[in-house]
Amino acid sequence: MSDREDLERAVKAWEAGVEKSTAKHPERKASFETGSGARVERLYTPLDAAEGGYAENIGLPGEYPYTRGVQSTMYRGRLWTMRQYAGFGTAEESNARYKYLLAQGQTGLSIAFDLPTQIGYDSDHPLAAGEVGKVGVAVDSLADMEVLFSGIPLDKVSTSMTINAPAAVLLAMYVAVAEKQGVSPKSLEGTIQNDILKEYVARGTYIFPPAPSMRLITDVFAYCASDVPNWNTISISGYHIREAGSTASQEVAFTLADGIAYVEAAVKAGLAVDDFGPRLSFFFNAHNDLFEEAAKFRAARRLWARVMRERFGAKNPKSLMLRFHTQTGGSTLTAQQSDNNVARVTLQALAAVLGGTQSLHTNSRDEALALPTEASVRIALRTQQVIAYESGAAETVDPLAGSYYVESLTDRIEAEAVAYMKRIDELGGAVKAIEEGYVQREIQDAAYAYQKQVESGERVVVGLNKFQAEEGRPTGLLRVDPSVGERQSAALAELRARRDASRVKAALRGVDAAARGSANLMPPILEAVRAYATLGEICDAMRAVFGEYRPSAIF
Amino acid sequence: MERKIRVLVAKPGLDGHDRGAKVVARALRDAGMEVIYTGLRQTPEQIVQAAIQEDVDVVAMSILSGAHNHLFPRVTALLAEKGASDVLVVGGGVIPEDDIPFLKEKGVAAVFGPGTPTGTTIDFIKANVKRL
Numbered sequence: 054m055s056d057r058e059d060l061e062r063a064v065k066a067w068e069a070g071v072e073k074s075t076a077k078h079p080e081r082k083a084s085f086e087t088g089s090g091a092r093v094e095r096l097y098t099p100l101d102a103a104e105g106g107y108a109e110n111i112g113l114p115g116e117y118p119y120t121r122g123v124q125s126t127m128y129r130g131r132l133w134t135m136r137q138y139a140g141f142g143t144a145e146e147s148n149a150r151y152k153y154l155l156a157q158g159q160t161g162l163s164i165a166f167d168l169p170t171q172i173g174y175d176s177d178h179p180l181a182a183g184e185v186g187k188v189g190v191a192v193d194s195l196a197d198m199e200v201l202f203s204g205i206p207l208d209k210v211s212t213s214m215t216i217n218a219p220a221a222v223l224l225a226m227y228v229a230v231a232e233k234q235g236v237s238p239k240s241l242e243g244t245i246q247n248d249i250l251k252e253y254v255a256r257g258t259y260i261f262p263p264a265p266s267m268r269l270i271t272d273v274f275a276y277c278a279s280d281v282p283n284w285n286t287i288s289i290s291g292y293h294i295r296e297a298g299s300t301a302s303q304e305v306a307f308t309l310a311d312g313i314a315y316v317e318a319a320v321k322a323g324l325a326v327d328d329f330g331p332r333l334s335f336f337f338n339a340h341n342d343l344f345e346e347a348a349k350f351r352a353a354r355r356l357w358a359r360v361m362r363e364r365f366g367a368k369n370p371k372s373l374m375l376r377f378h379t380q381t382g383g384s385t386l387t388a389q390q391s392d393n394n395v396a397r398v399t400l401q402a403l404a405a406v407l408g409g410t411q412s413l414h415t416n417s418r419d420e421a422l423a424l425p426t427e428a429s430v431r432i433a434l435r436t437q438q439v440i441a442y443e444s445g446a447a448e449t450v451d452p453l454a455g456s457y458y459v460e461s462l463t464d465r466i467e468a469e470a471v472a473y474m475k476r477i478d479e480l481g482g483a484v485k486a487i488e489e490g491y492v493q494r495e496i497q498d499a500a501y502a503y504q505k506q507v508e509s510g511e512r513v514v515v516g517l518n519k520f521q522a523e524e525g526r527p528t529g530l531l532r533v534d535p536s537v538g539e540r541q542s543a544a545l546a547e548l549r550a551r552r553d554a555s556r557v558k559a560a561l562r563g564v565d566a567a568a569r570g571s572a573n574l575m576p577p578i579l580e581a582v583r584a585y586a587t588l589g590e591i592c593d594a595m596r597a598v599f600g601e602y603r604p605s606a607i608f
Numbered sequence: 609m610e611r612k613i614r615v616l617v618a619k620p621g622l623d624g625h626d627r628g629a630k631v632v633a634r635a636l637r638d639a640g641m642e643v644i645y646t647g648l649r650q651t652p653e654q655i656v657q658a659a660i661q662e663d664v665d666v667v668a669m670s671i672l673s674g675a676h677n678h679l680f681p682r683v684t685a686l687l688a689e690k691g692a693s694d695v696l697v698v699g700g701g702v703i704p705e706d707d708i709p710f711l712k713e714k715g716v717a718a719v720f721g722p723g724t725p726t727g728t729t730i731d732f733i734k735a736n737v738k739r740l
Binding site for chain 2: 168169171172174180181182183184187188252256257258296297298384386387388389421422423424497500501504508514517526527530532533535604605606607608
């Protein structure tokens, strides 16, 4: 008689006993579910382990398939980077916030740009009216970027920039600022999000159609491989997919499917997978279900390693490692009793740490109401510091490994993601699946199902549909000065008058020529940036050649 | 038989967050209304043009970027200019309570913040639609 058979028999007998007692005293609910709506059993045991053994599925930290983490010592070696996404108003105001965050012990910068910047419009464009400086900092030209990083040595910080459609232009500006500081681009560290596919699906700051957008991305891969070798050239993002309403498994599936599309595009453009693979990075969400979320990160890591090795033949271990940033879940925050959000963020941040994140942003309690105040941002950062220094979660590698439940969740999420990715392959890949609206529909269905569960009370959200309380009107929220738009426009007019107009004109012609041909776009974009051509002018030069993306409105 | 309430769900400005707009659009449809969704990045001019072309009874706008004080009043003013001030205009998204009196003064009948059950929005529209 094997141990397994003994255990099977014992579990069966135990279940029978439990059923007898629950017939009299039922459990709280008829069925139990994870945060993403997957069925949860009463008990997990070694019987729930997937086929294949420990070495094949779990392994050791820093070793294939990286389930337990990409580094051998994880947070015993170095804690994750605490990186709060911030930016608003003008470059001066954001520069002051960054210096404040660095002084509070933050270890990396994360730049939020306003919507006109993210969509490639200058602050004086008619469509920018009312939006300048609202959800991030307004950057119109190299001049703003110089102010944004003034007094912040770029060889000493790593900087993440949430910029997608015009990522090449903002990267060029960052490189140009570094040059002015006397810092070699070769020593720059940081990330541009540069992930257009999830913009089409979930975030909305697209400019160009898919084909030229993919080309811009692979041009950045190639340029950075030679000129900015320590830069993360893309942050393939599930964050916004999850915020749009997806489940945890969909978040993994759609993100890695996008990743596959980028790798395929780069290989097609003639790049070798091990030349650009090590610089790919990822960005995930963390919601409230601690175990499911921690398992999600482990599943994503294992699955990406398998994809890179088996599908693309990557050999360099760094190409196989899924390195990721995490942000806690904005959509989980409630406007009602908003201080409760501190507890949610703590659980989410802990999930990210237990899942082995490389960097982390913790949301502030007031973000369902407005941009966060300085006091709220400080609590959010302190939450990370409490986890890092007081919780014990950072003292050993992958502490949840071996939990029957967490390993089972990890296996399930991977299997569900594989099934979705197979469907996307059948549709012709991520770009096709997005163009046909498949991915968007799947996410919308999940979002609507979630909303209905909240409204029926089936899913409890504390303070929202249970344990409600009368509250006063929230006070002390951050307000962005509405005159930012006028100040930016005035500064732009001044810049246009003072710069060398003929150099700008020639540089923009260079961008136009590169866009029409097949040469890498980065060198002419860099020249245009150095000439103080504006972001809007550079993007317009590309719009004229590439056209603009027009989505269909489905719901 | 009473005709169905026609609603234009619109995303003014550059904001790309449309989970809420799409959930509301579906809920209104499930409540028996005819719903048209504009998609992202609509100017006030485009929204008003669509509202008039589609002969809607309600314009429901969602915005999370903070540009509501600029964009919502443009829509109500343009509707009035086109002789369509009887169209019920409502808004939702991340909108500070302090801004709501201003928006109401500018003709936005109601503002629904984060966490509002879709039933509240549906009931409000049914009770306040002027064109039927």
